[in-house]
Amino acid sequence: MEAIMAERGIVLATLAGIPKRDRRDVEAEVLLNAWNAVRRGLYRPDPKDKPRDALRKWLHGIAWRLASHYVNSAWSRRAVIHPSPLGMLREPVGPDLEAQVAAREVLDAMAELPDWQLEALLSVDSPDSLVAYAKRRRMNPHTAASRLRIAREALALRLRRWRR
Template structure:
């Protein structure tokens, strides 16, 4: 004899007739929803509660609410709403957003501003500017095209040259700048 599986005496939920509780009946059971959402931070509880009620109402409208006729109507509705709230609370708790969100009245105040001026960075910036100034104009122009909001192809068209030529000039200019900086830093 085969062992019976749990719930084998009940017919599947899809065989139960559809019920259409009104939105007022669903809203009257907000207490069970709020009790289920007790572990969610207060600041987000109202949003998750609204999502639970909205999902429940949409499921009723689609005909997905099919309670067991043997249950009392109110008990069946409460169990069903508890299940929806439980699933949505689980989704909320395990979402990456809720694990990583940091609420702060001044979020930009969390950024650490460097104290004073970084003299080393200023010296390096001056070295790069001096090295660029010593390059021929066509190489400087090619290096500055990288900062242009237009693409390299648009840069080439503006100067009536082949895009491959523009890319080659940019590569040569980068190599020349790197060579100059290496020599100056020795």
């Protein structure tokens, strides 16, 4: 690790194009990746090169790759520092009117369903599986799946009738 740390200058020179606020983080990532590669046996210098030159070339390659990943990352391309970020929005935030009307239609159609069908439809929104839902109600999982299928078909039929 001392040999890698002694060559920090080549790493910093390679990272010169990165903003100062992020340069230390990318430098730390380069050094950490280099050390991990050495531990995994991925540092295999050319025997013809001098040891220090080989290490410098290798560190330059790692730093160059990580710098290009940083520059091309979505974070660095899309991050916009603005004093009032909500003031930049030009379009209204929230669902559009058509989506609200469609949601109201679905809710009204669901309100007309029998309770067992409504309960089967709402079980899909639960974080538990359909099998857990069936066990809580002391029913066969196939029965629960069948009830869910019937409830979905009934809801689809009601929505088709409403939209005609």
